[in-house]
Amino acid sequence: xxxxxxxxxxxxxxxxxxxxxxxxxxxxxxxxxxxxxxxxxxxxxxxxxxxxxxxxxxxxxxxxxxxxxxxxxxxxxxxxxxxxxxxxxxxxxxxxxxxxxxxxxxxxxxxxxxxxxxxxxxxxxxxxxxxxxxxxxxxxxxxxxxxxxxxxxxxxxxxxxxxxxxxxxxxxxxxxxxxxxxxxxxxxxxxxxxxxxxxxxxxxxxxxxxxxxxxxxxxxxxxxxxxxxxxxxxxxxxxxxxxxxxxxxxxxxxxxxxxxxxxxxxxxxxxxxxxxxxxxxxxxxxxxxxxxxxxxxxxxxxxxxxxxxxxxxxxxxxxxxxxxxxxxxxxxxxxxx
Amino acid sequence: xxxxxxxxxxxxxxxxxxxxxxxxxxxxxxxxxxxxxxxxxxxxxxxxxxxxxxxxxxxxxxxxxxxxxxxxxxxxxxxxxxxxxxxxxxxxxxxxxxxxxxxxxxxxxxxxxxxxxxxxxxxxxxxxxxxxxxxxxxxxxxxxxxxxxxxxxxxxxxxxxxxxxxxxxxxxxxxxxxxxxxxxxxxxxxxxxxxxxxxxxxxxxxxxxxxxxxxxxxxxxxxxxxxxxxxxxxxxxxxxxxxxxxxxxxxxxxxxxxxxxxxxxxxxxxxxxxxxxxxxxxxxxxxxxxxxxxxxxxxxxxxxxxxxxxxxxxxxxxxxxxxxxxxxxxxxxxxxxxxxxxxxxxxxxxxxxxxxxxxxxxxxxxxxxxxxxxxxxxxxxxxxxxxxxxxxxxxxxxxxxxxxxxxxxxxxxxxxxxxxx
Numbered sequence: 182x183x184x185x186x187x188x189x190x191x192x193x194x195x196x197x198x199x200x201x202x203x204x205x206x207x208x209x210x211x212x213x214x215x216x217x218x219x220x221x222x223x224x225x226x227x228x229x230x231x232x233x234x235x236x237x238x239x240x241x242x243x244x245x246x247x248x249x250x251x252x253x254x255x256x257x258x259x260x261x262x263x264x265x266x267x268x269x270x271x272x273x274x275x276x277x278x279x280x281x282x283x284x285x286x287x288x289x290x291x292x293x294x295x296x297x298x299x300x301x302x303x304x305x306x307x308x309x310x311x312x313x314x315x316x317x318x319x320x321x322x323x324x325x326x327x328x329x330x331x332x333x334x335x336x337x338x339x340x341x342x343x344x345x346x347x348x349x350x351x352x353x354x355x356x357x358x359x360x361x362x363x364x365x366x367x368x369x370x371x372x373x374x375x376x377x378x379x380x381x382x383x384x385x386x387x388x389x390x391x392x393x394x395x396x397x398x399x400x401x402x403x404x405x406x407x408x409x410x411x412x413x414x415x416x417x418x419x420x421x422x423x424x425x426x427x428x429x430x431x432x433x434x435x436x437x438x439x440x441x442x443x444x445x446x447x448x449x450x451x452x453x454x455x456x457x458x459x460x461x462x463x464x465x466x467x468x469x470x471x472x473x474x475x476x477x478x479x480x481x482x483x484x485x486x487x488x489x490x491x492x493x494x495x496x497x498x499x500x501x502x503x504x505x506x507x508x509x510x511x512x513x514x515x516x517x518x
Numbered sequence: 519x520x521x522x523x524x525x526x527x528x529x530x531x532x533x534x535x536x537x538x539x540x541x542x543x544x545x546x547x548x549x550x551x552x553x554x555x556x557x558x559x560x561x562x563x564x565x566x567x568x569x570x571x572x573x574x575x576x577x578x579x580x581x582x583x584x585x586x587x588x589x590x591x592x593x594x595x596x597x598x599x600x601x602x603x604x605x606x607x608x609x610x611x612x613x614x615x616x617x618x619x620x621x622x623x624x625x626x627x628x629x630x631x632x633x634x635x636x637x638x639x640x641x642x643x644x645x646x647x648x649x650x651x652x653x654x655x656x657x658x659x660x661x662x663x664x665x666x667x668x669x670x671x672x673x674x675x676x677x678x679x680x681x682x683x684x685x686x687x688x689x690x691x692x693x694x695x696x697x698x699x700x701x702x703x704x705x706x707x708x709x710x711x712x713x714x715x716x717x718x719x720x721x722x723x724x725x726x727x728x729x730x731x732x733x734x735x736x737x738x739x740x741x742x743x744x745x746x747x748x749x750x751x752x753x754x755x756x757x758x759x760x761x762x763x764x765x766x767x768x769x770x771x772x773x774x775x776x777x778x779x780x781x782x783x784x785x786x787x788x789x790x791x792x793x794x795x796x797x798x799x800x801x802x803x804x805x806x807x808x809x810x811x812x813x814x815x816x817x818x819x820x821x822x823x824x825x826x827x828x829x830x831x832x833x834x835x836x837x838x839x840x841x842x843x844x845x846x847x848x849x850x851x852x853x854x855x856x857x858x859x860x861x862x863x864x865x866x867x868x869x870x871x872x873x874x875x876x877x878x879x880x881x882x883x884x885x886x887x888x889x890x891x892x893x894x895x896x897x898x899x900x901x902x903x904x905x906x907x908x909x910x911x912x913x914x915x916x917x918x919x920x921x922x923x924x925x926x927x928x929x930x931x932x933x934x935x936x937x938x939x
Contacts, residue, residue: 203624204623208619209616315706316733318637320644336648416637416734453616
């Protein structure tokens with residue numbers, strides 16, 4: 182109950198915050214919210230069960246395609262189309278997550294990472310082979326500002342609201358799950374599979390369940406992206422983006438939902454910020470740097486950050502808050518160097 | 519953040535509410551024209567400066583920017599300098615979304631000019647329509663841009679791909695009536711348009727083989743193999759520059775040398791030579807047929823002017839078809855802006871283009887009119903001979919399902935390439 186109240190408060194806070202932002206920032210906020218939903222799922226998966234997925238972009242894409250096709254198919258008032266789209270996004274990504282989870286229960290470490298990586302690389306080919314619209318992608322319906330609000334807010338802000346609400350719906354169950362008995366079972370499986378089996382915790386079922394629980398928020402994140410951009414294209418869910426999600430989870434601190442929020446905002450805003458800086462450089466140099474500098478600085482920054490604070494932003498926050506004890510076990514496979 | 523304590527949240531909420539009074543996202547109600555001041559006009563574009571298409575097209579926006587610098591150095595248009603903002607989208611539709619939103623909401627551009635690419639620009643078409651931003655001279659030959667009833671502010675620049683495909687097929691039939699004609703197309707509107715154009719001329723059953731590829735593909739070995747096996751003699755390509763070079767190169771590796779008939783978007787000789795190497799290109803591309811509508815004859819007056827501008831304002835970058843394309847787009851926008859009056863508005867800009875008075879700088883005058891947002895309906899045939907690509911004089915006009923030969927009618931250079939005044 183306390184978690185729900187807190188989630189409600191933070192959601193309202195975030196919606197209030199959109200008034201302080203101009204339309205482009207609100208658009209970026211919507212993108213960050215989409216990332217946040219996916220990264221929250223990923224960080225719980227990696228942090229609590231130690232299953233490294235490099236393919237969460239594909240789960241987002243699955244959600245995005247699900248949303249686009251279902252919402253376009255519904256010929257009714259917009260809330261109905263929105264809900265149908267979200268439901269389809271959750272179902273499609275959940276099913277794909279179940280499939281992956283079943284494999285994940287039998288694979289560990291680099292093998293699982295390899296499998297999920299292959300999925301990302303296969304996405305463009307899949308989009309061209311399946312009826313998903315090829316490289317041009319599938320169009321998602323546009324949700325205009327409802328008339329009652331039209332005089333008050335711009336369309337970007339409205340989409341930011343939708344994004345915040347969907348992200349909240351996607352992430353809150355994860356928080357509940359993480360702090361409940363399911364989270365306890367996940368940690369047990371991570372620490373010692375044999376011991377957990379002796380305690381009647383089936384590692385396979387827990388790992389599969391964790392994958393599904395992580396896939397659904399990612400799919401809803403994909404739906405948020407589809408709402409904000411009215412388009413789902415395989416190019417938007419490439420390898421770079423998929424790795425960026427992992428980066429966001431690592432920067433934020435594996436296992437931490439608050440950290441996931443920080444990480445998502447960083448990966449959304451930083452590349453853009455660096456491009457802005459590159460634009461300040463002299464014309465010729467700027468033209469050569471445009472697009473390339475972001476990647477370079479981003480990589481360097483990530484290395485510096487993980488060296489300085491291996492626990493990520495969440496750990497840093499904790500330390501600033503007078504060294505509260507950590508509430509989760511650090512997984513041995515992914516952060517130990 | 520979800521770990522925040524309630525009292526902190528409350529404090530932040532109060533702060534947010536206070537800021538909310540500023541309400542920065544509230545729809546604009548002021549009357550001024552976005553992007554236009556007393557002495558500047560700010561416009562924007564999205565271009566592939568990085569990514570798979572960068573090698574083929576990144577030089578276009580630099581050429582356009584150089585032309586605008588030339589105009590600005592000579593007093594601008596109606597006393598206003600043109601500020602041209604170029605955003606990189608890496609030929610990725612989702613990046614185009616962000617880039618164009620930033621241009622429209624942050625930079626408050628007057629218009630989007632020459633956004634490049636069919637999949638990329640399709641992603642922002644609806645958005646620009648909703649925001650009533652003039653979406654001028656899209657750098658793609660998709661028929662999508664010519665829908666004045668749906669997208670009243672969107673105008674095409676390239677001759678559409680169906681027109682190009684039809685003209686290429688007609689020339690092939692005129693040259694070699696009995697040749698086996700095949701098509702290789704990109705798997706989107708671009709390839710579909712070329713295929714449709716070829717089928718318009720030949721009939722849908724008379725095309726010997728049709729192959730497609732996707733821009734994410736790594737090679738064209740399978741497609742070239744299939745076309746070689748089908749005995750193709752004339753290959754019509756609806757490919758972007760990088761894949762044209764790949765198709766020609768792959769066929770050469772198979773020691774197969776058919777005739778190449780390439781759409782203008784993938785047939786820029788200097789760019790292709792960059793891919794294939796300056797020593798091999800003259801042999802591999804000898805006799806390559808293409809279509810065009812821009813003034814790029816090496817001894818023409820437009821090229822002479824553009825070469826001067828390129829040397830002075832573009833650091834003497836290699837002079838290619840992209841340079842001519844970029845500067846021609848710049849010229850056309852300047853012409854439209856000059857025609858939009860002393861106090862241009864988005865409405866007067868669109869009206870100026872729809873008036874049908876703009877002529878551009880092509881080998882035939884523009885065909886913009888009310889109810890017609892296509893730029894060029896006629897294209898001229900070009901052929902590569904010993905490393906020089908030039909018009910051969912044959913020009914086709916493509917109407918509803920029919921192709922007819924017409925006389926070229928090049929627009930002469932006037933006022934040193936600065937419209938208005």
